[in-house]
Amino acid sequence: MLWFSSIKLLALSLLSLPTALADVEAHFRSGKYAHGFEGAVPLQQYTSEPLLGLIPNYQQHSTGCDDGLFTILAPRGSHIHHPGPMILDDQGHLVWYKEYGTTYNANIYKYKGESYITFWAGNDTIFGHGSGKMYMVCPQTKPLNSVQEKRS
Amino acid sequence: MNQSEAGWIWDGKFQEVDIETNELLFEWSASDHFSVNDVERGPEGNGDHPSEPWDYVHINSIDKDDRGNFLVSLRYTNCIAYIDGTTGDVLWRLGGRNSSFLDLSDGAATNISWQHHARFQPDYNDENVTRAISIFDNSSRGQGAPQNPSRGLLIDINEKNMTASVRRQYWSSSPISSQSQGSVQIMDNGHVILGYGYNPAWAEFSFEGELLCEAHFGPSDGFGSGQIESYRVFKQPWIGRPLTLPSVALSGSTAYVSWNGATEVATWVLEGTSYGPEKSSNETPNSSINEDSVFITAVPKSGFETKILIPSDTPYRTLRVAAFDKEGEFINATGSLEWSPENMEGEIAVYKNGQGKSLHSASFITTPAAFGLGLITAAVLLLCAWFVNRVIRTKMGENLLNLIRGKNDDTWQTIYYDQELDDLDNLVPEQRDNEALLQSN
Numbered sequence: 384m385l386w387f388s389s390i391k392l393l394a395l396s397l398l399s400l401p402t403a404l405a406d407v408e409a410h411f412r413s414g415k416y417a418h419g420f421e422g423a424v425p426l427q428q429y430t431s432e433p434l435l436g437l438i439p440n441y442q443q444h445s446t447g448c449d450d451g452l453f454t455i456l457a458p459r460g461s462h463i464h465h466p467g468p469m470i471l472d473d474q475g476h477l478v479w480y481k482e483y484g485t486t487y488n489a490n491i492y493k494y495k496g497e498s499y500i501t502f503w504a505g506n507d508t509i510f511g512h513g514s515g516k517m518y519m520v521c522p523q524t525k526p527l528n529s530v531q532e533k534r535s
Numbered sequence: 536m537n538q539s540e541a542g543w544i545w546d547g548k549f550q551e552v553d554i555e556t557n558e559l560l561f562e563w564s565a566s567d568h569f570s571v572n573d574v575e576r577g578p579e580g581n582g583d584h585p586s587e588p589w590d591y592v593h594i595n596s597i598d599k600d601d602r603g604n605f606l607v608s609l610r611y612t613n614c615i616a617y618i619d620g621t622t623g624d625v626l627w628r629l630g631g632r633n634s635s636f637l638d639l640s641d642g643a644a645t646n647i648s649w650q651h652h653a654r655f656q657p658d659y660n661d662e663n664v665t666r667a668i669s670i671f672d673n674s675s676r677g678q679g680a681p682q683n684p685s686r687g688l689l690i691d692i693n694e695k696n697m698t699a700s701v702r703r704q705y706w707s708s709s710p711i712s713s714q715s716q717g718s719v720q721i722m723d724n725g726h727v728i729l730g731y732g733y734n735p736a737w738a739e740f741s742f743e744g745e746l747l748c749e750a751h752f753g754p755s756d757g758f759g760s761g762q763i764e765s766y767r768v769f770k771q772p773w774i775g776r777p778l779t780l781p782s783v784a785l786s787g788s789t790a791y792v793s794w795n796g797a798t799e800v801a802t803w804v805l806e807g808t809s810y811g812p813e814k815s816s817n818e819t820p821n822s823s824i825n826e827d828s829v830f831i832t833a834v835p836k837s838g839f840e841t842k843i844l845i846p847s848d849t850p851y852r853t854l855r856v857a858a859f860d861k862e863g864e865f866i867n868a869t870g871s872l873e874w875s876p877e878n879m880e881g882e883i884a885v886y887k888n889g890q891g892k893s894l895h896s897a898s899f900i901t902t903p904a905a906f907g908l909g910l911i912t913a914a915v916l917l918l919c920a921w922f923v924n925r926v927i928r929t930k931m932g933e934n935l936l937n938l939i940r941g942k943n944d945d946t947w948q949t950i951y952y953d954q955e956l957d958d959l960d961n962l963v964p965e966q967r968d969n970e971a972l973l974q975s976n
Contacts, residue, residue, distance in 0.1 A: 405839075405840040405842040408838070409750070425753065429840045431782040431840055431885060431886075431887075432782050432839075436839055437752045438752075440752075441751075442749040443747065443748050443749040444748050444750075445747045447726075448747050448748035451772075453771055453798070454737065455771060456767070456768040457766060457767075460735075460764040461760075462762040462763055463762075475750060476838040479775060479795055479796040480795065488766050488767050490769045490771070491771040498773060512593075
């Protein structure tokens with residue numbers, strides 16, 4: 384029936400109208416999100432950068448966490464197709480992300496007075512539990528060092 | 536288990552490497568110190584062939600203390616071991632079989648299982664405690680063993696009289712059972728960050744164990760699936776001052792600006808520049824005082840990408856976006872960006888790293904187009920009503936209505952829905968002209 388498809392098209396166009404904020408803000412105790420109705424992988428896109436950011440669903444969010452510090456993690460898994468280290472602010476907004484492939488143990492360490500983003504990246508399915516490199520990255524410069532395990 | 540046959544194992548090793556010289560400083564193999572009798576998880580069919588070794592201990596964390604010794608977590612033994620940094624000897628074990636500690640907490644300090652991320656924590660100047668250890672106690676390895684809720688665990692140990700007790704446990708708001716991975720971090724301010732590894736979640740607690748924040752980055756219905764994971768999660772101070780330029784996307788009415796890695800931006804300022812894009816390659820974008828750029832509007836930075844509505848009466852056809860910190864100091868700016876709103880219907884110009892240009896179609900329909908769709912829908916509905924009316928007036932339609940009303944017999948007859956639809960289908964050839972009329976809208 385033609386008018387059915389017209390209404391569907393109109394509804395779809397309304398859903399995709401530009402919204403007031405550029406970032407999708409984090410949810411709070413969203414049941415829809417918890418049951419997967421916001422998607423099995425709640426990620427957000429941006430217009431100015433071809434990156435993907437998380438959309439957290441906070442179960443608890445007190446001001447005790449609003450400390451201006453940064454959460455660093457490395458999303459991966461069967462449904463994450465562009466894994467890499469990621470940094471979020473204390474409201475869950477993306478701050479930095481770069482795709483490095485399967486990434487483990489992303490953290491920030493100080494080395495000789497400079498802060499570096501450190502992580503392991505590689506293939507975690509081979510040679511037992513994987514083969515890869517440890518990275519120390521300072522986003523202002525090229526990667527400082529990549530260290531491979533010694534064969535002894 | 537007690538196995539006396541030979542077989543193949545994945546050995547658990549760790550290495551200490553000097554990252555400047557790549558020199559190997561220390562190496563340790565579990566097979567020198569742990570037998571299969573130490574292990575809780577059996578081979579489960581592995582180990583008979585070199586292509587399928589038995590991952591018998593599965594080392595998953597390493598820490599080094601001020602004494603030069605190591606704390607290693609061996610997941611499938613359900614214990615953590617303290618290793619002499621010179622000889623490699625096992626100085627003590629906590630948990631699993633052959634635990635060296637007397638548990639003063641009725642077992643809760645040492646009944647860890649499938650654990651991750653064992654770390655020494657600073658002393659608390661308590662004469663009864665030599666030091667503390669934090670562990671992410673998974674309490675689950677998935678199917679094949681009891682799957683209990685995971686906890687963050689802070690244990691006090693006394694290495695003089697070899698006792699261990701629970702100082703704190705950290706629990707999520709509702710139980711999360713993570714069969715692998717996970718982390719516990721004690722921050723400088725005493726807050727504790729738990730990463731839930733296999734499950735997309737992290738939590739922040741006060742040192743005393745009060746839950747302050749808990750974030751899920753995947754649906755909790757999907758917990759236990761491994762679809763979204765993060766091996767560990769940490770919270771740290773950081774300052775990001777990228778050498779790249781901000782990235783901007785321009786539509787006919789809006790500028791979208793982001794700057795991957797920047798932490799110091801408080802305000803985005805949109806400016807019009809009077810010179811054209813030919814000069815942008817010679818321009819040094821680092822100058823804050825740019826006599827040719829004129830302030831248009833400013834917005835506070837919001838999230839990763841901030842939206843700037845460009846006033847529709849803006850006369851400039853080249854723009855630039857400048858970043859300012861919270862003191863109002865200039866940080867950096869993009870180059871000059873071409874902007875021609877008259878020619879940009881449904882298009883977005885993306886200037887990645889503040890220069891160059893790529894064009895994309897807008898992924899959303901603009902308001903005028905949506906309004907137009909609404910008008911078309913109304914027109915279509917009217918046409919449908921007219922069409923149905925027309926059909927009823929045909930001979931076929933009349934017969935149909937007669938069937939429904941049962942006029943011929945003065946009694947009601949049952950009409951099956953399918954039959955009615957089949958009759959309507961037979962009308963299709965007559966309607967073709969009407970369909971063409973609708974589509975031409």
